[in-house]
Amino acid sequence: MRLGRRAALGALLLPRLGRASAAARLIVVGGGFGGAAAARYARAAWPALAVTLVEPRPRFVTCPYGNLLLAGLRGLETITFGYQALRAEGIAIVQDRVAAIDPPARRLRLSGGETLGYDKLILSPGIGLRWGALPGYDRAAAEIFPHAWLGEDGAQLLLLRRQLEAMPAGGVVGLSIPANPYRCPPGPYERIAMIAAYLKQHKPRAKILALDAKDAFSKQALFQDGWRALYGEMIEWVPAKDDGAVARVDPAARIFETEFGTRHRVDVGNVIPPQAAAPIVIESGLAAAGGWAEVDPRSFAARAAADIHIIGDAINGAPMPKSAFIASNTAKQAAASAIAALRGEAAPEGVYFNTCYSRLAADQAISIVGIFRPGPAGFVEVPNAGGLSPRGAPAAQRRLEADYADGWYASITRDVFG
Secondary structure: OOHHHHHHHHHHHOOOHHHOOOOOEEEEEOOOHHHHHHHHHHHHHOOOOEEEEEOOOOOEEOOOOHHHHHOOOOOHHHHEEOOHHHHHOOOEEEOOOEEEEEOOOOEEEEOOOOEEEOOEEEEOOOEEEOOOOOOOOOOOHHHOOOOOOOOOOOHHHHHHHHHHHHOOOOOEEEEEEOOOOOOOOOHHHHHHHHHHHHHHHHOOOOEEEEEEOOOOOOOHHHHHHHHHHHHOOOEEEEOHHHOOOEEEEEOOOOEEEEOOOOEEEOOEEEEOOOEEEOHHHHHOOOEOOOOOEOEOOOOOEEOOEEEEEEOHHHEOOOOOOOOHHHHHHHHHHHHHHHHHHHOOOOOOOOOEEEEEEEEEEOOEEEEEEEEEEEOOOOEEEOOOOOEEOOOOOOHHHHHHHHHHHHHHHHHHHHHHHO
16 A cells, blocks of 8 residues: 555545644554554544654564574565655654653653653564473574564574474474464464475475464465375374373473373474563553453553553453554554544454464465454454355465465565555
């Protein structure tokens, strides 16, 4: 969507913004799919609004399409984006980390010591990994068993790729997959396919052992059909009911140990640990007991602080998935709602869309679509409004979906980052 169309959308949502005060200040924290989209759309909807984006890194490495790097289908530079377009649109970019938020005073303090005041704050800080929640897995362990689940600078993805390259020809790649909720429900299973794609080409005698804390997962039948058709017996997926839940890890010995005491030695280990909202959400008292922020499903205003809107992976948005598309889609609703609140108006009606493509191979993909609305107590999925790729589809259709996936990625990154 071009900027002109965003401005038109903003005018439809907020037709009287031109009469609002030019002194209003909006700060957006987090420069990923949610935060960058919120900043751009708020700026387009109300050009007089002072919009500041706070993000510690000069560039953003996307988690979507990160798995393709493991298969050798993408380079790191192709999934890395800067903020030049946002600066050109008049958005102030502050490259720093938020150290503390003071909701009553409507101020935040940066790690560099600066204090910023706001009239409205949109938080899109993503997830935090719960170090130590899986015994044996801490920050040091991640250098042996990489998680590769935070984009950051891409170092974890590159580490996992190097480990795959160095693995013995007949080695075992182990994955530890967490219970819900976590970022990107189908992400681990796309990763299995992308690792298998690499191994099939370079180390066809290798095996993948996927130990799962769940008994079912998103797009399960489609993934399993694809795994069998493309990779034969290379992949073994073990659900929780069959002792698949990893209870502890020993990185030095390269061991995954399950709940029933079964010990699996792996040559390469990918541990996707339990997750919660990013630490700044929890430390600011904005998260509920489960570790995720609770928000109004219409405006995304935090239940704990009405002047703070929280979007993206940090919220308890179930049944909406924690996905890039949901983050960018709901960012626009949060931006419109924040501006409406500054005018003393009600939040506009919202409808939230999710489209998720997953790669099975270099030229094959599957997809899922869901549509959600605000409900009386949270978010609800619109019945019969989404869907899955059909099972048993011919290879030509899977190839077409891979093309659609590439188009989706190009479109969403252009829309968010310019």
